[in-house]
Amino acid sequence: MKTVINIKTDKKVKDEAKKIAEEMGLSLSAVINAQLKQLVREQEMRFSVAPKMTAYLENVAKEAREDYAKSKSVSLIFKSAGDAAKYLRTR
Structure with missing residues (x-):
């Protein structure tokens, strides 16, 4: 009923x-x-409530994805802290 x-x-x-x-x-x-x-x-x-990004944050994320796709502003990957320190000393 x-x-x-x-x-x-x-x-x-x-x-x-x-x-x-x-x-x-x-x-x-x-x-x-x-x-x-x-x-x-x-x-x-x-x-x-699923959090929603602000328009500003959406834009920052979009720029980061575009930079990553172009290998721009991407951090290097090191096998050890020693390798990272060596890289920094050569800069």
Whole structure:
């Protein structure tokens, strides 16, 4: 037997959640039902937000990948600390 749950939430939260659910091919109802079933099954709630890089950090990472692809600004690899020290003395 199905039942109806009425909840209060911010319109913006609902709209954003609905958009994300639809992008995943799900209804908001399906997402909420899945969360409720998981709560019952596991008897715990997990909250996590994947950290997102800032635009600045995304740009720094992009530049680093490009530099690496061009072997620019790439650190040398040494087999020992002695080899590294020897390299530094010749500079």
